[in-house]
Amino acid sequence: MTTFLIRRLLLIIPTLWVIGTLTFFMMRFAPGGPFLAERDIPAAAKEQLERQYGLDRPLHEQYLKFLANSVRLDFGPSYKYPARQVTEIIFEALPVSLELGAWALLLAVLIGVPIGVIAAVRQNTGADFAAMAAALAGVSVPNFVLGPILVLGLSLSLFVFPPALWSGPQSRVLPVLTLSTAYIAYIARLTRGGMLEVLRQDYIRTARAKGLSEFTVVAKHALKLGILPVVSYRGPAAARVVMGSIVVESIFAVPGLGQHLVRGAFNRDYTLVLGVVLFYALFLMLLNLLVDISYTRLDPRVELA
């Protein structure tokens, strides 16, 4: 277990290096630059800015400097928001994105798993068909369609929730709902599949034969294994929640990290994009590691080596 952890943690370093290097050169080879504007910037001012940010140095020198800075977790000031350090921007926006993502995943599990269980237990009944049809619809509707529909219905027509912004508990509802819908649906399908497989196994028959109530059989014996596909989905789901939140953050004006990634790329804000990309990568790798660890807790047959 310890060697496994150490090995996985060490693997993170070369992965981050590759991602950082790719991002660095992709940003630099993209046409345009941070100081190009529709309205011309005087040549002297542009030179001055490039000097300030070290962009007048040879590219390999800039690259080495970037590597050195990354090791120290100091990406320097953002090009677009020069009064702010990139790390400062990330640590201010991260809690917002995390909160949004955590609520969405929690909601997805809380609703998705019971729906999946019911569908499995009542396989091929009306309930199953209805749940799976709803799940299909949920997976199919992209969040940039669902978001505006929810705003129109719950905010502009009924005035229940604010249409955007991130202040107060009410403002959380629509973005979390929008972000979680696809996962509710997907988790419901995964749970159903896992449960169907488990419910046919011998130890379930044994449990029933012992005279346990159906509820105990399903909730205590079957669910523990039946939910494994959902657990392994949690890693990729977290990744997709993060990516999906870019759209949701934009629709609902949520001051999270996703917005910085998109705008940073458009603005050629080299330091901000590099910082955010590396941060995302690190975050996702740690999440995947956690998923692998939690496997062993649920299924003793899985061993980490």
Place this chain on the structure above:
Amino acid sequence: MRPVTLLRLLAAAAALALLSCAPAQRADVQTASSGKRWFGDLSPPAENVFTYANGAEPERIDPGLMSGQPDGRIARALFERLTSPDAKTLEPRPGQAYRWDLSPDGLTYTFHLRPGIVWSDGRPVTAHDFLWSWMRVLEPVTASRYATFLYPVANAEAYNKGELKDPAKVGLAAPDDSTFVVRLGQPTSYFLTLTYFYTCLPVPRQVIEKHGARWTRIENIAGNGPFRLSYWRQNDRFEMVRNPTYWDVANVKLDRVVAYSVDDLNTCTNLYKAGVTDWNPSGYLPAQYIPYMRDYADYRTGRYQATYFYSINVTRPPLDNVWVRRALNLAVDRETISRDLLKGSRDPWGNLSPSGYPGYQHPPGITYDPEKARECLAKAGYPGGKGFPKISILFNTSEDHRRIAEAIQAMWRRDLGIDIELSNQEWGSYLQATTSLQYDIARRSWIGDYLDPNTFLEMWRTGDGNNRTGWSSPQYDALLRRAAAELDPTKRFALLAEAEALVLDQGIVIPIYHYSTVELLKPYVKGLYQTALDVHPLQHVWIDREWQTRPGPVAADPRAATDQAGPGSDGTR
């Protein structure tokens, strides 16, 4: 959960979906007095708080360095310049200076500062602060993007470009704490309107020297304007409260201003409709809403000092041939684009400079004439479009730009028999292509910087950084030089009109439409007017809780005034 419950849930979801598709009429209110229909929630805020959507997160709130409209709106609330613009007409009213004189030769402005004015940290505001702030903008090391606004000041341009090293030679002086003297290089009739621009706002030297680039952070910043910063979170909001040390604080009626940093246009409009914001400034209403919104009383529109056009790279054949350029220009049916594509939200425009300059007579604009266009193309050696090489129209990725480009592509095919390709690029690549002349025909737009046609003409001079066509005409450069030296306003305008006519005749640009401002304003907001420079001094704004019982709301006054947004021409993106 039993199946029945699940079905009920599904039914509820379906009902919700249906409901959300129904038009949201509940909040639309007709006022008894005017019979006008208003959009969305109409309950005034409980406190004297004014809330608006400010667009994308401002890059900076350092007035000397900033370059965007959202940035400017924040800066103008936190700082005050020498003169304070009138809320309606923008005529200069006493601000930090209580009076000013212009010498008879039109070259020297002397500003007399109000006694007792202070920064919000308690330090007095002196003429030396203005001198330092303007010199800071001109220092090459500051790299201010809009230093050009101060170029009319004697020797300012040379100093900013590093050609002149001695700061004492720049025409700015503070003989004592309360007198600020500005000497111009040549008479500039629009100089006072130039100083409206945020680049000319004073900044607190003591704070900047202490904190460097981080001086604008909430814990450091000091201002001299009607409001001071009380809260800020990136991509979220700015909150400002009344500044008790402001000289005219007695007339500031708002306790607080909240500016949300929201850049999605649909989100901005939703916030307005839900009553979260009281004002949706111009530029934040999605174009497709316009036909629907036009009938509401919140909707205010006016001419905007900006034009939309295509510029032509004259260094590439066949566009180096003036007859080809004329043919392309004459074969654009601007009326149809405006009426059918833009639903009348923009006026067709065949001129380079927009309307709204009193006394300026535009040269005749270009109008649609397919017959003449074909003649021009034949003169260029491509009768009926035969043998015309493949060229393309470049635009930055946007649905509206694409639709217009497609329409023009179809017009040229129909009227000239030529085939044009379309090419869209995202913003950064598009800028790179236009600045380095890597294009044939490119979508462009320009917002005037000050109220004078010169702001639309000087960019076509030889080698100007905004020219981006490769066009160079000694005759044109000479006309602009003569106009600049001309003291008689009528003669000066005549020279500028001649210059504009030359640009149009040479066909280096294809004018397409005239921008309009379109904003939404709640009926209980008073003191916020449409102005010629899209400057809205917030110290005059107040919340009227009894608006329903008063005769006549602040009505939309279509076409009453021109309205524009300062440069940072990103606004027309």
